[in-house]
Amino acid sequence: MSTTIPPTILVVGATVNTGAGLVNTLPRLLPSKPAFKNHRLLALTRSANSSTAQKIANIPGVTIEEKDWLKITPEWLRERNVVRMFVASHNEPTQFADEGQLLTNALQARIKYVVRISTGAPAVTPNFPAYYPRTHWAIETMLGQPEFAAMHWTSLRPNLFVGLVVSPAVEFIRHVQSTGQQETLSIVLDENTSTGVIDPFDVGVFAAQLLSQDDSTPFNQQGYTLNGPADITGRQLNEMVEKEIGDTVHKVTYKDVFWVDGRAGKSDRKNLVLSNKRALDPIWNGHAKAETISPEVLKLAPPKETAEATLRKMLAG
Numbered sequence: 001m002s003t004t005i006p007p008t009i010l011v012v013g014a015t016v017n018t019g020a021g022l023v024n025t026l027p028r029l030l031p032s033k034p035a036f037k038n039h040r041l042l043a044l045t046r047s048a049n050s051s052t053a054q055k056i057a058n059i060p061g062v063t064i065e066e067k068d069w070l071k072i073t074p075e076w077l078r079e080r081n082v083v084r085m086f087v088a089s090h091n092e093p094t095q096f097a098d099e100g101q102l103l104t105n106a107l108q109a110r111i112k113y114v115v116r117i118s119t120g121a122p123a124v125t126p127n128f129p130a131y132y133p134r135t136h137w138a139i140e141t142m143l144g145q146p147e148f149a150a151m152h153w154t155s156l157r158p159n160l161f162v163g164l165v166v167s168p169a170v171e172f173i174r175h176v177q178s179t180g181q182q183e184t185l186s187i188v189l190d191e192n193t194s195t196g197v198i199d200p201f202d203v204g205v206f207a208a209q210l211l212s213q214d215d216s217t218p219f220n221q222q223g224y225t226l227n228g229p230a231d232i233t234g235r236q237l238n239e240m241v242e243k244e245i246g247d248t249v250h251k252v253t254y255k256d257v258f259w260v261d262g263r264a265g266k267s268d269r270k271n272l273v274l275s276n277k278r279a280l281d282p283i284w285n286g287h288a289k290a291e292t293i294s295p296e297v298l299k300l301a302p303p304k305e306t307a308e309a310t311l312r313k314m315l316a317g
Contacts, residue, residue, distance in 0.1 A: 074106075155224070191234040
């Protein structure tokens with residue numbers, strides 16, 4: 001392990017949705033922690049010239065490096081003296097192989113603690129119909145084996161990101177406001193089932209709190225459910241849209257996962273991708289209400305952003 005490079009907290013996925021909350025929060029926490037006063041925060045990006053990467057580079061206490069995380073080796077981690085790591089992986093069919101290799105490399109590099117993004121707890125089972133939650137079950141099962149005991153880890157399990165819920169509504173509103181014409185309003189939520197959708201920024205804030213804990217032992221091999229501060233139903237979102245356009249929505253489709261077909265059409269593993277049409281079954285069945293949030297999240301970093309607030313911000317932006 002390097003003696004010239006300070007201990008490093010590596011952020012894999014700094015430029016994706018959950019990474020923003022982490023890189024904007026952790027640099028403010030570390031200076032107040034004696035155990036981390038000499039640590040640095042290293043954020044990876046595939047393009048250091050991207051606008052998102054440039055914004056991260058301007059955050060005091062953050063160093064960026066251009067690197068494809070799929071190519072990280074144990075030697076690369078040791079050269080940078082990485083001792084803790086945040087991982088927000090992709091959700092493609094190769095996720096287990098890719099993230100599993102990264103975590104195995106982290107173990108070989110003697111990384112002490114990893115915080116990773118998983119998915120909603122009710123879906124993380126070995127027999128879930130959609131491949132993506134099963135992948136997280138497989139990764140967490142791997143990490144729970146005795147061979148990985150030397151590396152602490154925590155899985156964060158957000159049930160449903162607010163952007164997936166609100167973005168189609170924003171597009172619908174803007175289309176009506178610009179053309180005066182309505183198309184079909186696509187809503188991923190069930191019409192009447194309450195769901196505590198969460199802002200990924202809030203997930204990143206909680207991850208930052210975990211990575212700044214002096215002792216990771218209480219959080220080792222734990223999975224924490226993350227929901228937003230308030231429930232919302234599909235009908236309530238529809239009503240928000242109607243308020244914005246000043247008219248009744250003529251046609252709305254609930255439990256709409258239209259994007260899955262689009263992704264499947266571009267994939268050589270169409271059958272696997274199409275299985276994700278079942279990914280939201282637990283949410284539609286009422287297992288993702290705000291009240292199911294883990295108490296540890298409320299203690300360390302209670303989520304703040306609601307779906308309504310996100311809708312307004314996106315419309316204003």
